[in-house]
Amino acid sequence: MSVKVAPLLDRLADGTRVGVVTMLGSLCPVTLGHTMSFVKARDIILGAPGVDRPAHLETFGEVLGYISLNGDRHVGAKLQQKGELHIDAGSRKHLVGLATADYPWMDLETDSGRTIHTLREGWPKLTFIEFVMNGADDVVKYQKYRGATKNQRFIVMGRPGYTDQVKQGMVDFKVDADAGYFILGPELPDISSSAVRNAFRTLADSLHPDVIQWCLLHGPYAPQAAVPAAATPAACAPVVAALALPQWMVHCRADDGVNSTSLRTRADPSRDYCSQDTVKNGVTVEVLEPRITVNGMVRVRLAGKQEGWLRQEVLHVALSQWMVHRRAADGVNCTALRTRADPSRDYCNQDLVNNGATVEVLEPRFAVNGLVRVRLVGKQEGWLRQEVLHLG
Secondary structure (H helix, E strand, O other): OOHHHHHHHHOOOOOOEEEEEEEEEOOOOOOHHHHHHHHHHHHHHHOOOOOOOOOOOOOOOEEEEEEEEOOHHHHHHHHHOOOOOOOOHHHHHHHHHHHHOOOOOEEEOOOOOOHHHHHHHHOOOOEEEEEEEEEHHHHHHHOHHHHOEOOEEEEEEEOOOOHHHHHHHHHHOOOOOOOOOEEEEEEOOOOOHHHHHHHHHHHHHHOOHHHHHHHHHOOOOOOOOOOOOOOOOOOOOOOEEOOOOOEEEEOOOOOOOOOEEEEEOOOOOOHHHEEEEEEEOOOEEEEOOOOOOEOOEEEEEOOOOOEEEEEHHHEEEOOOEEEEOOOOOOOOOEEEEEOOOOOOHHHEEEEEEEOOOEEEEOOOOOEEOOEEEEEOOOOOEEEEEHHHEEEO
């Protein structure tokens, strides 16, 4: 059992229920859609503020998430039918590790179906309840709502074109939506691995590598490009973008006890290019090109102004505290907290956030429709427009 989740479980009182959300898939590659599904599932089970939850679902003190991967034979054969190459299992595991590094409650399940038993053996005084997570398309194809029981639970995230079919299937098979045995979550942006593979292939066929790099870093096509002011949620698909955080903390997860890493002189993980500069755990570095990785390496600047390359997996978000500053010509110096990720004023609540206020960004990698999920000092949670947040 990975020690990653141990600190979360060790602090729980005896008898606490722990939800265990599991998902088996190809994840070739893992996308923000996959990780966002786990985040939303966790919010539902824990009963996060403003989140719809089955009326009779038990109370849970913690929720863990585990991803297990289909083997190379299965994935290779599936993609070969489409005329595509696959990412090998070792690399897919590495990518899952990168995608879940900032979530202490998420991990990779190396032996599908075994983790729930290992958790029960390791923490016998806690009550673990598994929720198998599927996409709406998979649920519709195999009518999985038919098999939901108290001892075999499912949670499904909506997907455009399939959500209504899941709802109809629940009606047809008389599934009790309030029991908590089959949970239908919100409809999320359709960020599939297939679409990602197609995007990579299109880029490689259409652009010079240096042009691809420029477009990712600059201009209107950069990942953080905001939704145009004239666009409405109904007129355009939700935008999920990575926030460009320049300050990151180094943390080497090594079983050999090593708590430092070497700055490289070029983007090559080989030790042949290690410099004299050793970077210890806990050191904060500035990521110079936050959207570009080369050979799994990221270009950084140390406090002493030395520049070089570090392995991407040792970098973790260091700053969750952001300051609100609304740049407005109308003189208004505050902004409204929204109850959902929608820029419309229809979802503004009673909480006004003044310029200079510090907020905690809860999901620093995600922006939805140009809004970011935050927690105020008074513990209220909600959504703020991304452009009003600045490093505090």
